[in-house]
Amino acid sequence: MDDPGLERIIEAALLAAGTPLDIHQLQALFGDVPPDRATLEAALARLDRQLSDRGVELQRVANGWRLQVPERYAPWVARLREEKPARYSRAVLETLAIIAYRQPVTRAEIEAIRGVPPSTSVMNTLQDRGWIRVAGHRDSPGRPAVFATTRDFLDHFNLSSLSELPALMDSPEQGKE
Numbered sequence: 001m002d003d004p005g006l007e008r009i010i011e012a013a014l015l016a017a018g019t020p021l022d023i024h025q026l027q028a029l030f031g032d033v034p035p036d037r038a039t040l041e042a043a044l045a046r047l048d049r050q051l052s053d054r055g056v057e058l059q060r061v062a063n064g065w066r067l068q069v070p071e072r073y074a075p076w077v078a079r080l081r082e083e084k085p086a087r088y089s090r091a092v093l094e095t096l097a098i099i100a101y102r103q104p105v106t107r108a109e110i111e112a113i114r115g116v117p118p119s120t121s122v123m124n125t126l127q128d129r130g131w132i133r134v135a136g137h138r139d140s141p142g143r144p145a146v147f148a149t150t151r152d153f154l155d156h157f158n159l160s161s162l163s164e165l166p167a168l169m170d171s172p173e174q175g176k177e
Helices: 006-017 023-028 037-050 071-080 090-102 107-114 120-128 151-156
Strands: 057-061 064-068 132-137 145-149
Touching (some): 006 064, 090 107
Antiparallel strands (some): 057 064
16 A cells, blocks of 8 residues: 555654654555554655754654654744643662662662662652653562653654664763862
């Protein structure tokens, strides 16, 4: 099915969904005769090219594809929202970074890196946002929970996978030694 309107159907679906759609969800749009994966991927590539000079862009994230406003238009679009973006404490951001780079990780391992234990409210904030989850339990005394990031974390930060995280740099304190 190489429908000339395939890109438009995909564009409309992504716009209406409001969340990323994966290949299987896109195929389900077509009922009993869905386009194959290669046809959909070709249509997504064409749509991406068609949107290259527009006010929206096609972004591949961990959960599939989504339409979003390009970063270059953010200053104007931000004026539409009265609300201020959520501000997170240093403790929340440090804890999230440790989990992202060292996962799976326990609370004790987070404490060993940060020097203070992660508070329940910090962990709850990250879980409530859907950015971390309990990924299992260590096979050690007390069977502590281990935490890992989620696909929602990847989506929020426009990442397809953890390999796209920026490389870690040595801290300034380490460089002074």
